[in-house]
Amino acid sequence: MLNTLEELKLRATEELEAITDLKELEAWRLRYLGRKGSLTRILRGLGLLPLEERRVVGAQANKIKELLERSLVERERLLKEAELARHVEVAGIDVTLPGRPFPQGGLHPTTQMVREICHIFETMGFQVVEGTDVEWDYYNFEALNIPKDHPARDMWATLWIDYRTESGEMPMLLRTHTSPMQIRIMERMRPPLRVVVPGRVYRYEATDATHESIFYQIEGLAVDETITLADLKGTLFEFSRRLFGRERQVRFRCDYFPFVEPGVEVAIDCFVCGGKGCRLCNETGWIEIMGAGMVHPDVLKRVGYDPEIYTGFAFGLGVERIVMLRHGIEDIRLFYANDLRFLRQF
Numbered sequence: 452m453l454n455t456l457e458e459l460k461l462r463a464t465e466e467l468e469a470i471t472d473l474k475e476l477e478a479w480r481l482r483y484l485g486r487k488g489s490l491t492r493i494l495r496g497l498g499l500l501p502l503e504e505r506r507v508v509g510a511q512a513n514k515i516k517e518l519l520e521r522s523l524v525e526r527e528r529l530l531k532e533a534e535l536a537r538h539v540e541v542a543g544i545d546v547t548l549p550g551r552p553f554p555q556g557g558l559h560p561t562t563q564m565v566r567e568i569c570h571i572f573e574t575m576g577f578q579v580v581e582g583t584d585v586e587w588d589y590y591n592f593e594a595l596n597i598p599k600d601h602p603a604r605d606m607w608a609t610l611w612i613d614y615r616t617e618s619g620e621m622p623m624l625l626r627t628h629t630s631p632m633q634i635r636i637m638e639r640m641r642p643p644l645r646v647v648v649p650g651r652v653y654r655y656e657a658t659d660a661t662h663e664s665i666f667y668q669i670e671g672l673a674v675d676e677t678i679t680l681a682d683l684k685g686t687l688f689e690f691s692r693r694l695f696g697r698e699r700q701v702r703f704r705c706d707y708f709p710f711v712e713p714g715v716e717v718a719i720d721c722f723v724c725g726g727k728g729c730r731l732c733n734e735t736g737w738i739e740i741m742g743a744g745m746v747h748p749d750v751l752k753r754v755g756y757d758p759e760i761y762t763g764f765a766f767g768l769g770v771e772r773i774v775m776l777r778h779g780i781e782d783i784r785l786f787y788a789n790d791l792r793f794l795r796q797f
């Protein structure tokens with residue numbers, strides 16, 4: 452039996468070396484290693500041999516099986532390489548074939564702008580902090596000097612969330628601005644502090660070319676012992692210069708927000724009409740980009756800061772409005788329409 456095995460090994464190896472294509476290789480595999488192949492038959496018949504012979508023949512047969520399997524894999528690799536080389540020689544490589552497309556996503560223009568603005572403020576010494584979209588009435592309104600039934604609540608049409616606990620109802624909402632983070636930050640940190648807070652805000656209002664019901668704001672807050680309105684002005688002028696360039700006009704006008712005193716509205720001259728008046732700027736020549744002001748003493752008191760010692764400024768800017776200014780986009784509704792033709796331009 453050992454002789455038979457030795458002969459089989461020699462024959463199989465010789466035949467294998469002579470093989471020149473993959474079809475022949477498969478026939479060889481079936482002949483020796485297939486279910487009905489000669490080596491498989493020997494292995495299956497081992498049980499009929501006397502115990503001693505079975506052990507010796509079995510070991511030898513398994514060794515040969517391993518050798519043939521290894522040789523098969525190696526031969527297959529060589530044949531495939533040779534076939535590819537032949538193919539390249541005959542057909543050549545078509546270097547003019549276009550490559551396979553490799554689609555790559557990009558950042559949304561709003562996200563890009565959030566990062567750019569935060570970076571500018573970071574270089575001016577501000578820290579970036581984030582908050583949650585769902586907020587308590589207390590932080591969104593009460594702590595900002597806007598108690599229940601205060602007419603200023605009408606400034607922010609609110610999306611309320613039903614939330615009941617065993618002790619009664621807790622008014623919860625989707626934040627209408629990033630200003631609640633002023634309170635949360637001041638509750639947690641002590642002056643001096645300089646932070647910016649980017650985040651999504653929600654308003655229950657009709658949309659038009661410059662109004663969306665979901666949009667991004669970036670809140671800014673600085674509190675220290677000697678902060679004045681001049682610091683606010685200087686910071687925002689510098690920010691505008693860095694973001695829009697020197698030629699852009701910035702306008703400060705009085706405005707009312709219950710949580711600042713005095714309050715201001717900051718606007719940039721309209722990029723479409725250059726200040727002459729058009730549909731985008733409502734014929735005013737200016738586009739409002741943020742509200743701002745000096746933090747109200749009552750707000751400072753509420754978080755335990757002494758308004759005799761500390762003063763601060765705060766601002767809240769609309770990110771999409773700024774992207775519109777930067778790229779000359781005339782309708783804010785394009786931002787969330789998910790039209791790839793629009794988004795691919797950024």
Ligand code: FA5
Nearest residue numbers: 628630662663666708740741742743765766767769772
């Ligand atoms: C506020 O939300 C105040 N929290 C801003 C503030 C912060 C004032 C700190 C004082 C101190 P206002 O509602 O004006 O204010 O919104 C601020 C900015 O968000 C606006 O200047 C505008 O750029 C943008 N904005 C307001 N409403 C919309 C809207 N519907 N769609 C897109 N952007 C909007």
